[in-house]
Amino acid sequence: MSIPETSLRKPAVVMLLVLAFTAWGTYSFMTISRREDPKIDISWAAILTIYPGASAGEVEKKVTRPIEEALTTLASIEEIHSDSKNNVSFVMVKVAYTSNFAEQWNLVRARIGQIRSTLPDTIVGPRVIDDFGDVVGMMITVHGQDADPGRLNETAKKLKNRLLQIPSVGKVEISGRWEEEIAVTGTLDDFMQYDFTGITAQRLFTAQNMGLPGGLLHTADYDLRLAAPTEYRDLDEIRDQIFTVSPATGEPVRIGQVFEVNRRWAHPQNLYIRTNGENAVLVSITMKEGFDITVMGRAVRSMLGDFGAQLPPGIHTTLVHDQPRHVDENLGNFLKNLLQSLILVALSMALLLGLGSSILVSLGLPLAILISLALMPFVRVDLELASVAAFIIALGMLVDNSIIVVDHIHTLVDEGVELGTACVRGVTDLHMPILSGTVASVLAFFPLVLLPDEMGAYIRSLPWVLTLSLGASYLISISFTPLLSFWFMRLGRRLRPGKYARHQDALRNRETRKPSLGSRGYRRLISASLRFWPVVLLVSAGALAGSGYLFKHIGISFFPLAERDQFVVDIWTPEGSSILKTDEKAREVEKILMEEEDVTSVVTSVGLGLPRFWIAMMPHMNAFNLAQLLVNTKSPAATKRLVAQLKDRLSRVDGARIVAKELLLGIAIESPIAFKITGDDIPELLRISREIQDILSAHPGIVNTRDNFGTNALAYSIILDEDRAL
Structure with missing residues (x-):
């Protein structure tokens, strides 16, 4: 027994499945993870090392090359790129995309740890950064005209604490907080007299401010923790710090007796953030995996409204990046396109086959989308830019199979075939063409799954959604569509018996019935095409050649520019x-x-x-x-x-x-075209x-060219006269 026969004999089963998938798809649409871009695992990590005061050549020789040589021994490393600049070493490492990234980054950290003792003592790092895949969903600035940096910092901390209370918020980072420093100032004579140099101060403060635990005192009854004062708690403790002994009196000399000790903002800062020219601190929000970013956006905006009412005078918050709003707009455009497709399909089918047929075909479109939404979590596809684009691409194809089936059913009924038989043959007569067309459409897109590395991960949802939606369309056309056709046509005969009787009379007299004007015109066009086939081939070849000519003038890009505000x-x-x-x-x-x-x-x-x-x-x-x-x-x-x-x-x-x-x-990508x-x-x-x-x-399509070597930096070259220095 074929699928359409089963559908007609057991309609309750078909309708139960339709209702189940409708409810399931609706639930999935309401709960599926929504984001702007797919979640991508990045096969790159960065190793950042700060080497204060070093030239680019020194950075390369003493930091970058030792790191590169240590990492080349790891079998999973595919590429190593490095960039050495004044004060900074930046090494990019790529591993095989099929490897376990967390395990590989741990191996990288272990290898860096092994060579750390061979690197200069004054470096900061090396720090392995492996979270390139995280994309910030929202950014908020805390700012104010000439606002005190301390107030901005405190307000940003409070905002972070409020944001972390939102269930969908995964990570909150603060950038641009002004750094403070403790300044020990005095005259040059005092520094020279007491030999209080920067190195001396560093050693002294490091030894006294290590923050080590005091250990335990074991007694017969208890183990008592020793709370030793191993950290400075305020400026007075620094002022009271003994740093030498007076050569004249032998008395201990404290820092505060000779020098001024003050807390101040570092100048210059290592990072400045501004909003519309005002000093600012930037708060970045990343969503937890599996959540709906539009829900997170509504929660954050609501919280910001309450938080803004409690801000100190002169302090403001501005939402400077709102990814949830863009996701809402993308989904709104998709739903608008879906509605437009339904209207166009319904109108065209109503004009050609009648209102009933237009309803039959139109019902299959949202059902195919709901079935796809129900199955998307099983292939780990979220509702994001690529999957929404796939739905929009598929809208025009999802009704093709149902149109073919409904049209053939009408043709069979017009030829006098019994309604039930016509509904079954509407599928069985054209089953192979329908299946072949569906498979061909799927195969046109599914190879995109085979794209390698990050590019394949970015685009993988598009072929999967197209495959699911076209597969759902095929199943609907061979099961649900013939059943609906049977019900609608039978209902039409009962509600309008006069029209049905006239239709039967027309069938009995179809041999004497004159073909319609459109039918006669179409037959003449086909006859002329077959008779003058060389002309048809020449026109087709000319159209193909013209398309090829225009193709090279419109530009080619695998990924286009984003239409973004x-x-x-x-x-x-x-x-x-x-x-x-x-x-x-x-x-x-x-x-x-x-x-x-x-x-x-x-x-x-x-x-x-x-x-x-x-x-x-x-x-x-x-x-x-x-x-x-x-x-x-x-x-x-x-x-x-x-x-x-x-x-x-x-x-x-x-x-x-x-x-x-x-x-x-x-x-x-750093650049569309790059030469090494x-x-x-x-x-x-x-x-x-x-x-x-x-x-x-010289090429008109290229607007900017550069290399990564940079320019020569100015520096003082100190020539030491050792005799005079002594």
Whole structure:
């Protein structure tokens, strides 16, 4: 017994399955994890090491190369990229995508730990950073015009504590908190007289402020913890610290007797954050895996409303990145497209086959989507950008099978076939073409699952959703559609017996019935095509050639630009520039941006890249010659217009390389086109780099070329006269 026969004989079973999948799909739609981008495991980790005061050459020789040599012995390492700059070593490590990432990063940490003793004592790190896959869902700035940094810090801490009480919030990080320092100041004569140097102070304070536990005192009845004063608790304890003995009196000399000890804000800071030109602290929120980001967004906005009412005077909070809003908009566009598809399908079918047939076909569209939603968790697919795009792509294909079945049923009924038999044959006569068409459509997309590494992980939900939805459409067309057709046509005959009688008379007289105008025109077109087939082939070949010609003029990109009301501005000052110089250039750019009416807010990070709020963003680590700005606009159209307009204005800012760029869909890539030049002769490498850049710059489609060597940094070369120094 075929599937359509079973459907007609056991309609209760079919309807029970339909209702079950409808309820299941609806529940899944309400509870499925929603996010903007798919959750991707990143096969890269970074090893960051700070080497204060060292040149790029010293960093490479003493830090970067030893780390690279230690890691090359790990079998799972596929690629190692390094970047050595003044004060900073940045090593990127890639492992096989099929490996256990957590295990591999632990091996990397262990290997770095083994060589730590061979690295310079004054370095900070090395620190292994392996959380590149985390994308910040929301960003909030706490800011105020000339606000006290301490008040901003305290307000940001309170905000973090409130955010962590929201169940869907996984991680909250604070950036841009001003760092304090304890300053010991005095005259040069005093420092020289008591030989109180920076190294002496470091050793003294480290020894006295180690924070080690005092241990236990064992008695007959108890083990008593010894609370020894091993940490400084206030400035007075530092002032009372003995640091030497007076050579004249032999009395101990305390720091406060000779020097001033004060707490102050470090200047300059290692990182500056601003919102619309005001001092700010940035709070970044990452969602827990498996939650709905739109629910998290509503909870955070509600909490911000209450929190804002309790802020001190002059302190404000601004939501500068709201990924949940964009996810809501994407889902809203999908539902709008679904409604439009239903209306178009219903209207076209109503015109060609009648209102009943249009209802039959239209019911299969939402049912196929609900079945797909029910099954998506089993293949670990969330409701995100790629899966929503897959649904939109599939909308036009999900009704094809049902249209074929319904049309063939009408044809059979018009030929006088009994209704039940026509509903069965509507499927069985065309079962292989329907199945073949479905399989062909699936195979057109499913190979995307085979894409390697992060790119495959990013796009994997698209072929899976298309496969599920097209498979559901196929099952609906061979089971549910014939059953509905049988019920609707039988109901129509009972409700409108006169029309049914006229239809039967028309069938008996079909040999004398004149074909319709459309039918006659179509038959003539087919006859002419068969008779003049060379003309048809020439027209087809010309259309194909014309398409190929136009294809090379429209541009090709695997991932297009995102239509977003945000864009990013990168500012790079010359290598060796101070953070104050970079901050000066960032303020110039801020002023230009805030003059634009379409700009709603500007967030500036100087000395460090912005948190990874967009999956295609490359992370930027600590660099005093870097500033990055997130610009929010009124609309995606305004973003496109502003980026085009600002390129010329920003290029006129002297002393910095400034690039305004739209956000790109897809995974993070540093550049669409990159050349790797290797060798030991640096002048020759730079010559080849300039030659390649000149060739690329001549191409009209390339707007920016650069290399990662940077520029020569200024430095004092000290020549020591040892005789005079003694």
